[in-house]
Amino acid sequence: KTSYRLVMPAKAGENGALQGWAIVENQTDNDWKDVNLSLVSGRPISFVQDLYQPLYMPRPTVEPELFASLRPQTYGGGMELEKGKVAMVPGGKLKGGRNETDAANKEGRAKYRSPPAPTAGAPVELAMADMAMAEEDSDEAKSMNAVSSVTSAAAAERLGELFQYTVPAVTLPRQRSAMLPIVTDPVQVEKVSIYNLNVLAGHPLNGAIVTNTTGKHLLQGPVTVLDGGGYAGDATIDNVAPGDHRLISFAIDIPVRVDATSHKDESRVIAGRIINGVLVLTNKLVGTQEYQIDNTSTDDKVVVVEHPFRQGWKLTGSEQPFEKTPALYRYKVPVAATKSVKHVVSEEYVQTESLAIMDLDLGSIDFYLKNGAIPQKVKDALTKAAKMKMDMSETQRAIDARQNEINAIAADQNRLRENMRTVQNQQSQYYQRLLTKLNDQETQVEAKQTELEKLRTALEAKRTELGAYLMTLQVE
Template sequence: MGRSRSMKWLACLLAISVCATAALAAEATVPVTKVTAFSSGVAYFEHNGKVTGNADVSLKFKTDGMSDMLKSLVVLDLGDGTVSSVNYSSSEPLTRALKSFGIDISAAPTLGQLLQQVRGAEVAIAAPEKITGKILGVETKTRHIVASDTVIQEELLTLLTPEGMKTIPLESVRSIALTNEKLNSELNKALALLVESRDTDSKSVQLNFVGQGERPVRIGYIAEAPVWKTSYRLVLSDEKKEEATLQGWAIVENTSDYDWESVDLTLVSGRPISFVEDLYTPLYLDRPVVQTERYASLRPRTYEDGIKADKNILALEADAEGGGLGGPMADARGERRKAATSNMLRQNRALAAAPGAPPAAKAMEQLERAAAEVLDRGVSAVATAQAVGELFSYHIKTPVTLPRRKSAMLPIVNQAVKARKISIYNPGTLPTNPLNGVWLINSTPSSLLAGPVTVFEEGTYAGDAQIGNFPPGDKRLLSFAVDLKVTVDPSANTTQHLAAAKIVRGVLTISHRTEFVQAYLVKNKAVAERVVLIEHPFHADRKLIEPAEPLEKTPAFYRFEVKVPAEKTGKFEVKEERTDTQAIGIMPCDIGQLQAYATNGQIPEKVRTALAEAIKRKNALAVAERELNELQQRISNLRREQKDIRDNMAALDRKSQGYERFEKKLLDSETQIETLQKQLDDKREGVTKLRKDLEDYLGQLNVE
């Protein structure tokens, strides 16, 4: 019984949902004809085709790619037609979206509940005879079946027909059709949304073209796409030819929802600025809530009988008193309204001035401009691409056919290039063995994108290498295996000596020169000559002495090329030097350190003589300063003694012998201080003169 009722409910619902689709625009198919894939993780897709009359074109996009579509979609009607609109499903929650339709199916209503929602609507039913009428309601009654002694719930539909009210059990209804086209449309839209919501990974976008006759249309957009990759095969030939065959492949994935059939494919290596902005999620702004003003109603008034009065006075009193429709009360209400309006305008201006909110006038201009463009041909591009940095492309000459969710390898390079075999030694990579490598020159007309290189030699696999972006005519060094037939024994030696010394205006400048000698002992155990490329570390503070010039220089290494005969051992040396300069102020320098420089035989004699004179003067100044300090100390000691004497005198009677004795001692101490103070002044003048003489001497001292 339950299954039978479910099948009837489904049949009725499908019958209800049938609407007049003949009035809708015809569906047109516009296939993908052009794809431009970028190495920055996006691709440009272009659809080209023809439409006839009023036509709809449906495209599918991944849900997380809707923002890219909204940001970049370009739709062109290349004939006399126009693009009327682009419709797509909102990202609102399904329940909320279903509730927005005239018939709410968000709670999966039963047939009775569904009909209850459209009370008053006219329906045509078959039960099994055909009946047309307006729905009065649906009621549920309990019925007892005596034969099976069971109780069932029965739904009864009541219709108002031209013959009167009729009640039909829903169990006997075979089909139901809504005669109201608007309700039919609402139900169809709700069901379509329900079906579409099951596909959570993709969304449908409908493009509406309006026009007459057959005409071409074009649709373009940017979407996220896998980064296309490259891999290479390098086949080395005989060493004497210095040539190799380079074969390059592009790895492309079609992760879209469309099959590529004879697509014009271009692969672009570059880094256009690309970002994702969420344009798909509905955005709501908080608006201020303004309370509606409410006014108390006036109470009815009973007017007493009056007497005649002067008309002019009566008029003046009426103006002065006012009433419910004018006067002060109306003015007050007017002021309140004015204040409320002013407040609302201020709030709106504040919202319009909020970050990210364009001015209203500017927004209206943009809307008017956009509307005009849609009426013309749809949205059109307003920016032109500009090459920035390394930008190059591969255009696949043969149209590409690639089903969706499939990948392909497409040949982009297959030709001979210049290549020379070499052994590459870098002590930081391997301390004793070089690597088998090759000097590779890009003699192709195309730039080569970075990727792995598989090397083949003598008909077999030789190793793997990695290559960076490779412009035409450029040279690259590749290494692919360890060269076990060549060993390298590196050794280093460092020596240092004083290179120069001079004095300029009291500053002693000493230069030390350090010499670095790096030796490479290269042993070739092969039966053929080996060309070894030695990568010697580059130091910015060192100067290359020998050899005078390297073969090449990189930010981190010098490169030297040496040839080692078969089964021989050769030695290669790299000499560098570094000069370290030390500036020493003679005035503040310690005498002991100056003495060491003055007795150093590597320093020129003139400089040593000048240092000896400076040391002599510094010694004299030091002696005078020491004597000055001693005088200051003696005076300080005497003043402390005077303080003690005064403290003792304060405790004694002025007429006592002890007081007289301390008084005499105090006078003697004062005499000594006066004598020492005079000596101190003389000594201070002497120190000042010695210091000035030393400074003048050093200031004029220039010796090399």
């Protein structure tokens, strides 16, 4: 495990100081005395496999197969290759034999022997050490120099794709732990305030952009931040390769307020065409997010605004982010002391929408006819289709009216039949009156059913005509 301390620079443009410790635990039952300790940074793939338990592979049971007697085969001879010869070396030893191979192995081991551990100065004693405070001539107490109070005890070097810290002469009692200083280097630090709407809506966080200029691989771990000679907060940092940079945040920036409530997405049609009766519309969605930043402090600030990345959306504003992650855009927004700045992020998303004209109602067609972005030829085709659909709608209304009339007559016929059942004398004038009226209504029903059938036939013909018109319609 690693732990760091970052000393922020006193002025802009100056380097900060990074100090790192490796937390080492002696979990053995032996004391370590003057041990050369190698600490490797990286994430090699490792696993645990049980090699004690025997493995039994299940084997299938195979029944013997009976074959008919085969005729003996005669194979022709092939071309023989020249047999290998054993060469002799002076002294009667076999070239490539055991004696020469052993000598080569010894020479190889001597040539590729691991390099010796770096020579140590004084042994690194990890027991409790007394800390002496140096006093100045004046009576006022001075703050401790956090940069010069720690000296690295490790030598750093690459180890293949990994990175190795070597600490010589380590003394550590059994079942004890210690912190070994492995990094004490200046680093490039830029003070910033980091704002993310999903982290804290009203204020950014005090932070920094730390560039790894140490030339060493830095493992992830906690970071204690010192600023102005005092404690400023705690942060965490991910694995950082040499030359790479990371953002850290360690406190809330109270004097800076951010209002990010102004957000809107608008959609408008920018193009349209008709392909085989399908209205293909190109819509542009325009998204705007405003960040109102108020700096009430007496210091100039640089606010890093983290704006969420949306798949398929394209930035359209003049200001571009200084970096992008898989989930965020990052913008640097300078804000002078006691000033306010509005930062606007504009995005657009173009999508295609397909609508079958046959299924559109007249209201939807009228809406698209009033859209100025659709070409006039497409509007003319839509107008003709709308007239044909309006004619179909009128025919449908006539069908509904005839059907309602038939239903009303049928209901009245049921009433007449019920009344006729109550009349005992079928030769009476009242019964004959009901019978005549029922007969007249039946004639009306037959006539209206004939009209209804004609209307349905006409509606189907108009639907077929509209479908044939739309099926071959190609308008750009």
